[in-house]
Amino acid sequence: MITEKNAFTVNGYGMVAGLLLSQLVSAGMVMRGMAMGDPVAIVGWILASLIVAFCWHGLFMVAPNQGKVLQLFGKYVGTEHVTGLRWTNPLIFTRTPISLRVRNFESGKLKVNDANGNPIEIAAVVVWKVVDSAEAYFEVDDYESFVTIQSEAALRNVANEYPYDNHSDKVLSLRGDPVAIAGKIREQVQERLGKAGIEVIETRISHLAYAPEIAQAMLRKQQASAVLAARQLIVRGAVEMVTDAIRSLAETQELELDEERKANMVNNLLVVICGEQQAQPVINSGSLY
Secondary structure (H helix, E strand, O other): OOOOOEOOOEEHHHHHHHHHHHHHHHHHHHHHHHHHOOHHHHHHHHHHHHHHHHHHHHEEEEOOOEEEEEEEOOEEEEEEOOOEEEEOOOOOOEEEEEEOOOEEEEOOOEEEEOOOOOEEEEEEEEEEEEOOHHHHHHOOOOHHHHHHHHHHHHHHHHHHHOOOOOOOOOOOOOOOOHHHHHHHHHHHHHHHHHHHOEEEEEEEEEEEEEOHHHHHHHHHHHHHHHHHHHHHHHHHHHHHHHHHHHHHHHHHOOOOOOHHHHHHHHHHHHHHHHOOOOOOOOOOOOOOO
16 A cells, blocks of 8 residues: 655745746856857856756645645655645656545435334434545545545445334434444444545434334334333332332331232332322221221
């Protein structure tokens, strides 16, 4: 693989002063040779003046957060990152600018199947920048198009690995764990773009929804699953509360209840705690038996 290296360049402002002085000196010597009638001196200083004029071609500009990839007759000779006016070998005709600024890319709404086989729509934003100009320029044909295609491929892969929604805390879901899923997307995108000299700074999901053809059905399923999960939580909590109440009565109040009275108390407490409507108290004025 071709990796980035520093190119040989010098300060361009000093070279401007030196070339300007050399140009004036060579022009003056040509005029002196003409005045003296020395053809050899005239030809020599004209050649020197042409060489100095050709050296002006070695000047180039580097903008902030930009790199210039230099090639000498098709061979990569280095990248210049120092901003301002620079000078290098005037025979280097190819100086390709590469932007090193932070950029962001938002994928289109991709229609994929989640881990449960449900069709969903998903889109993501990828924040990236070039960190190796040589790899970005020489290892892939078009690194911007490469970022687009590989980011969407990684997004599809992550969407296929995880369910849209899940009420269990043990399994990640696209909707329930956006931060963790964004991290998974970043890892897969970085793995694909590393060979192109690109660093992925951040990824995040920008759009997530069920496909239109199943949106209503999945909404009802989602509501039913949420109700079921809530009921399970309520019942679990009610059982713990009833158990604590009976244990507390036995330990602190020294109240011994037979099995029938315990069953009746458990029944009444579960009805009060788990019921959706407010319980109506019934006073029993007689004996349970």
